[in-house]
Amino acid sequence: MALLVVLFVLLALAVLVAANWYLWRRLFRDTTARPGPVRRGGAVLIGGGWALAIGALVAERAGAPFWLQRTLAWPGFLWLALSIYLLLGVVVGEAVRPVLRRVLERRAARAAEPAAVPEREPVPVPAKAKPEPAKGEAAKGQAQDPPPAPAPSRRLFVSRVVGGAAAAAAVGTVGYGTYGVLRGPGVKRVTVPLAKLPRAAHGYRIAVVSDIHLGPVLGRGFAQKVVDTINATQPDLIAVVGDLVDGSVKDLGPAAAPLAGLKARHGSYFVTGNHEYFSGAEQWVEEVRRLGLLPLENARTELPWFDLAGVNDIAGESEGLGPDFTRALGDRDPARACVLLAHQPVQIHDAVRHGVDLQLSGHTHGGQLWPGNLFAAAANPTLAGLERHGDTQLYVTRGAGAWGPPTRVGAPSDITVIELASRRA
Structure with missing residues (x-):
């Protein structure tokens, strides 16, 4: 097993080095005529960017001083996103290069063709003596008219156009995607019919929020935007479905403080996500309880019209605190509708076996960074949205x-307002 881990790490390192060498070659070596500061600067940029990215990841997981995490997080994590789209850009550029080169070759060939000139009778021109310039004047003329600088080769020109376009597209994509996160999530509204829901609960609204990921980058201001957005929907109940934080209560307690302002008629509930178990899950459960949220740790509460249950995340199994569906659902009245809060969509299989009507989950981020959605879809039964699994419906924010x-x-961020619909209404 240890040998397999070592081989995997070496393979991943080889792929990373090869991809970044290719990136440097296309963006810096191929766009310059000779070695110089641009090539050296490109190597420093790529190498330094990855050093910051790896440093940010290690600092977060190792619990480094929070000021160091914040210092590394912004440039390091942004480089991660930028490098993905720079690489995609230069790969797409491989298809553009031959087309652009062919266009330039045809244009050059047309320009080299002699123009057809109609024949005319020669007109004799009397010879005129032309005075020879003085030596000083000739030297002066040469000094005033230096030979033109040679134009860049066709290959160099194509490399600069393709590299510049790839860089511009990557920076624009990452810039717009970052702006989308920092301005805060939008509100998505989804109606979910439940066969067992009584008529009196028709139109009941649950605000579902997951994967807030407060940490070195997203802090108190972002938490306040989330709270304000949820409260503006005036929900009957609020469900925080895991991955609230990336860090300890000590470092992120002030960032999470705005959650005390959540307002709903039937309260706010919380279940753990996998990132809570990287950050001190038991301490965070107590902290959200102090802030006024009600943690559902493999537990259930009976609301007037349906049961609301919650299970711990799968990551808690390493601490003996994993999901326990029997404890949360085993003795409930099956005639009542049941809504389950479970961070990961893969928990749907247990939810189906226990007769849950609706599971609310997060975890996938919808892929977050395209084409990450392809990998996330392969690892989860539902990437985002509402789907039916047997008699159980699964909604993933x-x-x-x-x-x-x-x-x-x-994969734009969202807070979803689930409106329950009774089929008896």
Whole structure:
């Protein structure tokens, strides 16, 4: 097993080095005529960017001083996102290069063709003596008219156009995706019919928020935006479905403080996500309880019209605090509708076996950074949105924040208001 881990690490390192060498070659070596400061600067940029990115990841997981985490997080995590789209840009550029080169070759060939000139009778021109310039004047003329600088080669020109376009597209994509996260999540509204829901609960609204990921990048101001957005929807109940934080209560307690302002008629509930178990899950459970949220640790509460249950995240199994569906759901009345809060969509299989009507989850971020959605979809039964699994419906929110790069591409953040509908209404 240890040998396999070492081989995997070496393979991943080789792929990373090869990809970044290719990136440096296309953006810096191929766009310059000869070695110089641009090539050296490109190597420093790429190497330094990855040093910051790895440093940010290690500092967060190792619990480094929070000021150091914040110092490394912004440049390091943004470089992670930027490098993805720079690499995608230069790969797409491989298809553009031959086309652009062919266009330039045809244009050059047309320009080299002699123009057809109609024949005319020669007109004799009397010879005129032309005075020879003085030596000083000739020297002066040469000094005033230096030979033109040679134009860049066709290959160099194509490399500069393609490299510049790839860089501009990557910077624009990451910039817009980061702006989308920092301005705060939008509100998505989804109606979910439940067969067992009584008529009196028709139109009951649950605000679902997941994956806020408060940490070195997203702090107190972002938490306040989330709280304000949720409260503006005037929900009957609020469900915080895990991955609230990336850090300890000591470092992020002030950032999470705005959660005390959440307002709903039937209260706010919380279940753990996998990132809570990287950050001190038991301490965070107590902290959210202090802030006024009600943690559902493999537990259930009976609301007037349906049961609301919650299970711990799968990551808690390493601490003996994993999900326990029997404890949360085993003795409930099956005639009542049941809504389950579970961070990861893969928990749907246990929810189906226990007769849950609706599971509310997060975790996937909708892929966060395209084409990450392809990998996230392969690892989860539902990437985002509402789907049916047997007699159980599963809704997956894309989440309010972002992990790592504070950037989303093709997966905008959201807070979802689930409106329950009774089929008896």
